[in-house]
């Protein structure tokens with residue numbers, strides 16, 4: 001209430017409501033609010049949000065001063081722990097974060113990713129190619145919402161690939177086990193979406209009592225479904241999940257708390273990829289030139305692997321190696337993420353410190369304050385770094401000769417953090433390579449096996465839901481109908 005700006009500090013804006021400051025503006029539409037503040041104060045400012053002071057830094061050339069600062073000065077864990085306790089009722093171990101990062105490096109990157117690609121592929125094929133039928137019955141059009149369809153398929157396949165399949169022995173046969181996988185993952189997705197919709201208000205602690213009860217019910221549902229006890233009966237559990245369980249077991253964590261952690265992992269691994277798959281496919285469908293370029297690349301990669309997808313033939317064996325030969329699709333993925341992911345990176349100042357901007361100016365930050373980046377506004381939508389930032393340009397991240405483009409400039413200076421869908425620094429998303437793989441696998445399968453089109457090709461791309469800024473992949477405010485059928 002009585003805070004005054006000191007001479008070396010960023011502009012201070014306390015808002016107009018005592019104690020709340022700008023909490024309501026921030027919660028209702030963070031991007032709009034921050035845009036307003038940037039216009040009013042420039043590239044660095046301190047705002048009061050619900051009892052806490054946040055310094056936002058909007059100049060992408062200066063992002064490094066936060067991302068690379070030592071953890072002894074800027075710490076992420078306090079904020080993350082409080083959020084995780086509120087949203088997932090999980091209280092972690094001291095080595096939690098380090099262990100997640102290490103086991104992700106082992107199982108979701110490099111050689112580990114070869115195994116995960118295979119698992120994801122088998123589960124995608126079980127879900128996508130079952131029930132569509134082949135021959136004449138498969139050629140009848142089916143209609144669905146593109147968001148619902150994409151999220152459903154990618155969530156379920158990702159969940160099965162990471163958390164494991166029904167045991168064949170238990171089910172009696174491979175076919176029965178696959179059927180159980182389809183049914184149980186469908187149920188899980190149905191409940192997950194309910195939690196997903198409550199999530200932003202749960203994170204801001206503004207759910208009304210009835211919905212609070214519903215969130216509690218859903219949490220218990222997931223703790224039960226994903227429990228370590230139930231997990232023991234599964235097959236093909238990924239090393240990523242079994243490592244996490246082993247680590248917590250060995251460190252004496254009680255089973256009920258481990259179950260809660262499993263739900264956190266489900267959330268982190270499945271809450272973003274499905275929505276991103278939707279945006280990617282939709283942008284390709286709305287942009288014929290992009291679709292043509294991606295289709296040609298995919299056809300080439302399949303041909304060069306010596307495979308031919310034909311009626312009644314072998315299913316496509318899409319390997320990690322093949323997924324490394326797609327610069328055009330890579331660029332389309334990166335462009336989709338630039339347009340539709342909007343995390344907010346938050347760190348707590350553990351001591352009084354100075355933040356140095358790229359232009360040499362230094363600003364004082366007080367111990368206990370938060371510093372934050374919102375790269376969506378700070379760099380993804382900066383017209384100097386990305387000309388016509390609202391336009392989907394599938395080749396924005398490609399050089400003229402076809403290699404990956406990494407040179408982007410502002411004020412004549414190279415911008416290191418030109419796109420940040422995964423966050424950055426110590427908290428960078430450890431699942432990012434697996435996630436990109438999932439996106440590419442989904443597009444490969446859709447383009448290889450299906451014909452699909454928007455029901456109304458003139459329909460505009462639905463706007464982004466403004467209530468979800470800050471949580472990763474954005475979602476549309478409404479779905480868009482499409483129809484699909486097997487190609488042969």
Ligand code: HEM
Pocket residue numbers: 097100101108265268269270272273276341343345346421422423424426427428429430431432434435472473
């Ligand atoms: C398009 C898909 C995805 C996006 C956009 C995304 C984005 C992010 C972001 C922005 C963060 C937080 C970074 C920060 O606080 O600075 C994060 C954290 C995390 N992500 Fe992802 N993610 C995606 C997919 C995945 C997948 C597929 C997995 C695992 C299989 C995963 C696992 C995690 C985990 C475990 C964390 C927490 C890391 C920690 O606390 O150290 N993510 N992700």
